[in-house]
Amino acid sequence: MQNFDFYxxxxxxxxEGKIETITEEIPDDAKVLMTYGGGSIKRNGIYxxxxxxxVDFEVVEFGGIPPNPEYEVLLEALDVIKDENIDFILAVxxxxxxxxxxxxxxxxxxxxxEPWELLSDPIRxxxxxxxxxxxxxxxxxxxxxxxxxxxxxxxxEKLAMGGPGLFPKFSVLDPTAVRTIPERQLANGITDAFTHxxxxxxxxxxxxxxxxxxxxxxxxxxIELAPKIMEDPSDYEAASNFMWSCTMALNGLIQKGVxxxxxxxxxxxxxTALYGIDHARTLAIIAPRHYEENFGHKKxxxxxxxxxxxxxxxxxxxxxxxxxxxxxxxxxxxLNIDTKLSDYTDDYEGTAQIIAERFxxxxxxxLGEHKELGPDQVKTIVExxx
Amino acid sequence: MQNFDFYxxxxxxxxEGKIETITEEIPDDAKVLMTYGGGSIKRNGIYxxxxxxxVDFEVVEFGGIPPNPEYEVLLEALDVIKDENIDFILAVxxxxxxxxxxxxxxxxxxxxxEPWELLSDPIRxxxxxxxxxxxxxxxxxxxxxxxxxxxxxxxxEKLAMGGPGLFPKFSVLDPTAVRTIPERQLANGITDAFTHxxxxxxxxxxxxxxxxxxxxxxxxxxIELAPKIMEDPSDYEAASNFMWSCTMALNGLIQKGVxxxxxxxxxxxxxTALYGIDHARTLAIIAPRHYEENFGHKKxxxxxxxxxxxxxxxxxxxxxxxxxxxxxxxxxxxLNIDTKLSDYTDDYEGTAQIIAERFxxxxxxxLGEHKELGPDQVKTIVExxx
Numbered sequence: 001m002q003n004f005d006f007y008x009x010x011x012x013x014x015x016e017g018k019i020e021t022i023t024e025e026i027p028d029d030a031k032v033l034m035t036y037g038g039g040s041i042k043r044n045g046i047y048x049x050x051x052x053x054x055v056d057f058e059v060v061e062f063g064g065i066p067p068n069p070e071y072e073v074l075l076e077a078l079d080v081i082k083d084e085n086i087d088f089i090l091a092v093x094x095x096x097x098x099x100x101x102x103x104x105x106x107x108x109x110x111x112x113x114e115p116w117e118l119l120s121d122p123i124r125x126x127x128x129x130x131x132x133x134x135x136x137x138x139x140x141x142x143x144x145x146x147x148x149x150x151x152x153x154x155x156x157e158k159l160a161m162g163g164p165g166l167f168p169k170f171s172v173l174d175p176t177a178v179r180t181i182p183e184r185q186l187a188n189g190i191t192d193a194f195t196h197x198x199x200x201x202x203x204x205x206x207x208x209x210x211x212x213x214x215x216x217x218x219x220x221x222x223i224e225l226a227p228k229i230m231e232d233p234s235d236y237e238a239a240s241n242f243m244w245s246c247t248m249a250l251n252g253l254i255q256k257g258v259x260x261x262x263x264x265x266x267x268x269x270x271x272t273a274l275y276g277i278d279h280a281r282t283l284a285i286i287a288p289r290h291y292e293e294n295f296g297h298k299k300x301x302x303x304x305x306x307x308x309x310x311x312x313x314x315x316x317x318x319x320x321x322x323x324x325x326x327x328x329x330x331x332x333x334x335l336n337i338d339t340k341l342s343d344y345t346d347d348y349e350g351t352a353q354i355i356a357e358r359f360x361x362x363x364x365x366x367l368g369e370h371k372e373l374g375p376d377q378v379k380t381i382v383e384x385x386x
Numbered sequence: 387m388q389n390f391d392f393y394x395x396x397x398x399x400x401x402e403g404k405i406e407t408i409t410e411e412i413p414d415d416a417k418v419l420m421t422y423g424g425g426s427i428k429r430n431g432i433y434x435x436x437x438x439x440x441v442d443f444e445v446v447e448f449g450g451i452p453p454n455p456e457y458e459v460l461l462e463a464l465d466v467i468k469d470e471n472i473d474f475i476l477a478v479x480x481x482x483x484x485x486x487x488x489x490x491x492x493x494x495x496x497x498x499x500e501p502w503e504l505l506s507d508p509i510r511x512x513x514x515x516x517x518x519x520x521x522x523x524x525x526x527x528x529x530x531x532x533x534x535x536x537x538x539x540x541x542x543e544k545l546a547m548g549g550p551g552l553f554p555k556f557s558v559l560d561p562t563a564v565r566t567i568p569e570r571q572l573a574n575g576i577t578d579a580f581t582h583x584x585x586x587x588x589x590x591x592x593x594x595x596x597x598x599x600x601x602x603x604x605x606x607x608x609i610e611l612a613p614k615i616m617e618d619p620s621d622y623e624a625a626s627n628f629m630w631s632c633t634m635a636l637n638g639l640i641q642k643g644v645x646x647x648x649x650x651x652x653x654x655x656x657x658t659a660l661y662g663i664d665h666a667r668t669l670a671i672i673a674p675r676h677y678e679e680n681f682g683h684k685k686x687x688x689x690x691x692x693x694x695x696x697x698x699x700x701x702x703x704x705x706x707x708x709x710x711x712x713x714x715x716x717x718x719x720x721l722n723i724d725t726k727l728s729d730y731t732d733d734y735e736g737t738a739q740i741i742a743e744r745f746x747x748x749x750x751x752x753l754g755e756h757k758e759l760g761p762d763q764v765k766t767i768v769e770x771x772x
Contacts (some may be wrong), residue, residue, distance in 0.1 A: 001561075001626040003401025008394070014643065015389025155497065175387075207623040210607045210631050217599030224595065237593040240387035244643070245596050257630070 001207045004256040010144045011170040014244070016236070017088055018172045022090070023056070025132055025170040027113065030088035031058045033081055035101050037065050037093045038323045044180040046136055065093070068158060068279070069100030069274060071116060074107070081108050081129070088130050091168075093190075094137025094185075102148035102166045105129045118161050119150055120330050125163030132170040136177045138243040139189035139280065141196065141250030144169035152275065153244045158273040173247065178229070178239035186229055187335035188280035193246040194331070195283040196220050199262050200289065201256040205300050208258035216308045221245045223309070226335060245345035248306045259369040264290050266367055267378060270355040284332040284339050289384040291325050293377060297370060341385050352382035361383040390642040396530045397556040400630070402622070404558045405435045405520060408476070409442070412518065416474035417444045419467055421487050423451050423479045430566040432522055436478050446470050451479070454537040454544060454597040454658060454665070455486030457502060460493070464501065467494050467515070474516050477554075480523025480571075481578075488534035488552045491515045504538055504547050511549030520559040523567060524629040525666065527573035527582065527636030529557035537659065544659040555666050559633065563613070564625035572615055573721035574666035579632040580608050580717070581669040585648050586641040588677065589755035591686050594644035601640045602694045607631045609695070612721060645755040650676050652753055653764060656741045661731045670718040670725050675770040677711050679763060683756060727771050738768035 013021055026032065031320040032054060043045040051059070062077045079103060080086070105128030107115040115295030117123060118358035125146075135143045142148065147162035181189070222245050228238035248254070267290070268282030274332040277285075291298055299321040306312035314325070329339050341348045356375040359365070400408055412418065418440060427433040437445070448463045466472070467490060477487035491514030493501040503509060511532075521529045533548035567575070587601040608631050614624035629678065634640070652674070654668030663671075675685055685707040692698035692710030701709070715725050728733045742765040745751070753759040 001401075001623065001630070003404065005397065005399055007397040011391065011393040013391055015387075018389065169429075207626070209610065209623075209627045210603060210634065213603030214600060214604055217596060217603050217629045220599060237387065237595075240593070240643070241595045244387070248596065256398075257626070 001211075001257040002259070006252060006256045007164065008144065008167065008252050010167045010251075012144065012173060012247070013170055014173045015175055015240075016176050018174050019046070020053045022050075022053050022132060022134070022170065022172060025226050026088055026090070027130075031084065031086055032060070033084070033086040033089045033104075034059055034061045034079065035065060035089060035091050035097055035104070036061075036063045037061060037067070037097045038181070041092055041136060044177065045134070046092060046177060048091070049098055050134055058281070060086065065097050065100045067096045068149075069096045069103065071150055071152040073121065074100050074103050074150065075115070077104055078107050080328065086129070088132070091131060091133040091172070092136065094135070095140030095142045098133050098135070098142040098168070099140070099150060101131055101133070101150035102128070102142070102146075102154075103150050103161065105166060106129050106161065106163070115248035116152070122159065122161045123163075125161065125165045127165040130169050132172075134172040134174075135243070137181060137185060137189060138173075138178065138246035139192040141193070141247050143168060143173065144247045144251035149269070156273045158269040160353060173243050175236055175239035175243050176234075178242060179234040181233055183230065183336075184278075185288070186233060187337055188278050189246060190222055190226050190242070190335055190344065191284050191332055191337050193249040194219060195264060195280070196249040197254065198287060198328075199264055200258065200260045202298055202301050202305065203259040203261055204297060205304070206258050211258045212304070214248075216305070218245050218249050218254070219305075219309050223331065226246040226331070230335065237342070238250045261369045263367040263373050263378075266359075266364065267355060267382060270358060271341065271351075274351065274354065275346045275347070280343065282338055283330075284337045285341050285344075285385045288325050288329045288339060288383065289381050291328075293381045293384065294368065294373070295321065297368075339385075341382075348386050350366070351386075352379045355379070355382050387643040388645070392638060392642045393550065394530065394553065396553045396637075398530065398633070398766075399556055400559045400560060401626075402560055402562050405432070406439045408436075408439050408518060408520070408556065408558060411478070412440075412443065416518070417470065417472055418446070419470070419472040419475045419490075419699040420447050421451055421461070421463065421475060421477045421479070421483055422446055422447070422449045423453070423483045424554075425449060426566070427478055427522060430522070430563065432478060432520065432563060436476070440593075442474070442546065446472065451483045451486045451614060453482045454662075455482045455489065457536055457538040458540070460486050460489050460536065461501070461715055463490055464493050464690070471566055472515070474518070477517060477519040478522065480521070481526030481528045484521070484528040485526070485534035485536060486517050486531075487519070488514070488528070489536050489547065491517050491552060492547065492549070502538070506544040508545065508547045509549075510545065511551045513551040516555050519554045521559050521629070522563045522601075523571060523575060524559075524564065524632035525578040527579070527633050527705065529554060529559065530633050530637035535655070542659045544655040545661055553593070559629050561622055561625035561629050562620075564628060565620040567619055569616065569722075572619060573723055574664050575632060575735050576608055576612050576615070576628070576721055577670050577718055577723050578666040579635040580605060581673055584673060584714075585650055586644065586646045588684055588687050588691065589645040589647055590683060591690070592644050594681065595620050597640050597644045598644065598690070600634075602691070604631050604635050604640070605691075605695050609717065612717070617723065646720050647755045649753040649759050651740060652745075653768060657727065657737075660737065661733070663730045667723055667730065670715075670723045671727050671730075671771045672767065674711050674715045674725060675767050677714075679706065679767045679770065680754065680759070708738060727768075736772050737772075738765045740767070741768050
């Protein structure tokens with residue numbers, strides 16, 4: 001096991017009816033900016049529950065934060081924070097709204113030249129404007145971690161930021177929010193969380209036996225509940241395990257003491273930046289090809305995953321590992337998630353070269369758990385994903 | 387899944403060499419009380435590492451906190467805190483030293499009649515004097531939770547206390563500390579952590595699928611590493627998984643959203659209070675008989691545990707559940723932990739009656755996950771444990 005520090009002070013308020021308890025978590029005299037996305041919260045009753053809970057607070061609203069939270073839009077919200085002297089932000093939404101809110105939390109206290117530096121440099125955020133979240137779309141675990149990803153249309157970039165100042169003070173996880181999530185987004189959420197676990201697990205045996213079993217636990221749970229939640233998102237038991245699994249998949253716990261990969265995300269982000277493909281789907285496009293291309297490094301863990309998660313008992317390590325990749329891709333297909341780039345765009349020729357060039361420009365030459373993955377290998381993986 | 391709140395702000399510093407990093411976690415101007423136990427830290431090098439790290443702090447020492455931290459001894463330490471104007475406590479030891487330190491943390495700020503009220507009432511501790519820990523003996527997870535148990539020789543009582551003000555600010559988990567732990571204490575630590583998981587798991591199916599799998603993960607890991615750590619406690623990989631498993635077993639995570647039992651601890655504490663039997667061993671005495679006596683309520687979970695943790699594939703639910711209890715008792719035996727009260731004392735006649743009477747006196751009539759376990763059933767379970 002590798003040395004690690006673990007710290008996660010976010011308070012989780014889990015269950016039906018928990019939205020009304022946020023009043024106990026927000027300072028009494030706070031002027032609150034409520035951030036949200038495209039307005040689905042106005043159709044599913046969550047907006048109403050939140051505004052009812054906040055009735056005794058002074059609240060300013062900022063809606064319209066888009067999926068892959070857009071820098072230019074966030075700058076508008078930042079102006080509101082400054083103009084209105086906001087001192088608490090409440091993000092009501094999924095990963096994009098929460099990530100965008102983390103950017104706002106950091107940018108509100110940032111005194112550099114331009115807030116984009118928080119992403120481009122990137123700057124470790126030690127302190128942010130306090131914020132909480134009401135999660136409506138389980139997927140990213142942004143509700144219980146201190147990282148965020150922000151996109152910039154102008155430069156077709158999608159970059160990460162974070163720091164210990166960006167943990168939400170609290171997050172409400174009410175599984176009844178899952179009831180009204182469209183099938184496409186449910187599939188995205190399951191795929192996103194599943195791939196988060198893979199990024200922190202599918203490396204090489206490193207003596208983190210408990211971490212391995214926790215990671216496998218999350219994947220087993222997601223596999224078990226996936227058909228139930230796709231069939232009936234109002235199944236509270238399935239929805240609650242879905243929600244908690246997504247949070248645990250990326251709240252920092254399972255990555256501590258073990259190597260992590262994250263190359264799938266690095267490549268996937270480029271596909272979203274270039275073609276606007278849903279984040280989760282880009283991961284499903286890249287992951288199987290990435291594991292094939294890095295088979296030699298990863299086959300022991302692939303085989304362990306095959307045995308423990310997919311009950312593959314026959315064959316040697318190579319066989320089990322190969323079958324485990326197939327099972328993973330089939331799992332994505334079972335959620336109606338396509339796993340070829342050409343399923344999403346006709347304009348895919350040259351993509352591998354473009355992404356490899358971008359990696360070169362940024363000096364990203366040593367990704368993955370062995371810090372060996374460079375632009376050439378990225379080119380191969382993306383080409384295979386066509 | 388049941389509704390829950392989860393909050394755990396303790397920062398974990400995990401790995402060899404982490405002791406020296408505590409200087410970054412303690413306020414620069416703090417006057418530190420360093421608490422410890424019987425002096426094993428002076429023989430295994432930890433005392434030296436800690437005092438070297440604290441060289442730039444003003445430090446007062448208080449050693450001699452006994453196993454099952456004794457109220458009268460802690461009152462002496464409390465006098466030191468007040469006389470010396472201590473503003474940070476550093477507990478260096480196992481669960482007893484850390485639990486004793488939590489009592490001190492609470493008592494230092496308590497303004498009631500008598501600090502024992504913190505335990506007898508008990509009073510929820512919202513704020514305590516800040517403290518950190520350097521863990522030397524994995525077992526109780528006190529290093530990452532906000533609870534404590536304190537004993538009082540005068541009244542032969544052993545009671546629990548806690549509250550959100552009693553999370554350590556940080557805890558160092560250095561697996562090299564395990565190297566010098568005597569076999570008896572290693573066995574106790576494994577048994578204690580294992581039983582902690584059982585108390586939060588061995589109830590009834592409640593739809594906490596991820597929590598179940600996390601609990602099973604900890605038990606599987608403990609079972610796998612137990613022979614290694616008993617054979618060679620300097621096996622760093624085994625020691626690190628042992629340490630992390632003990633912490634995760636009772637840091638609050640796996641109990642959230644599911645019913646818990648804790649009747650084994652309630653009965654076990656009495657055996658320690660009456661006979662001074664090691665805490666972990668009292669749990670091993672009680673747990674198998676408790677599960678037999680409450681077989682009807684617990685057999686579904688016992689069977690699930692048998693299947694997933696012990697790979698019992700044959701037979702119906704009753705058969706698997708029965709075998710699972712046998713496997714559990716055998717596991718304790720494999721650690722040289724005896725599971726009959728008469729293995730520890732000749733003076734056991736009447737114990738069941740005494741403990742049942744104590745439960746009656748305290749009004750403890752509804753223990754366990756169904757809040758149904760009363761003095762009569764306690765009497766039966768303890769009698770069966772003779």
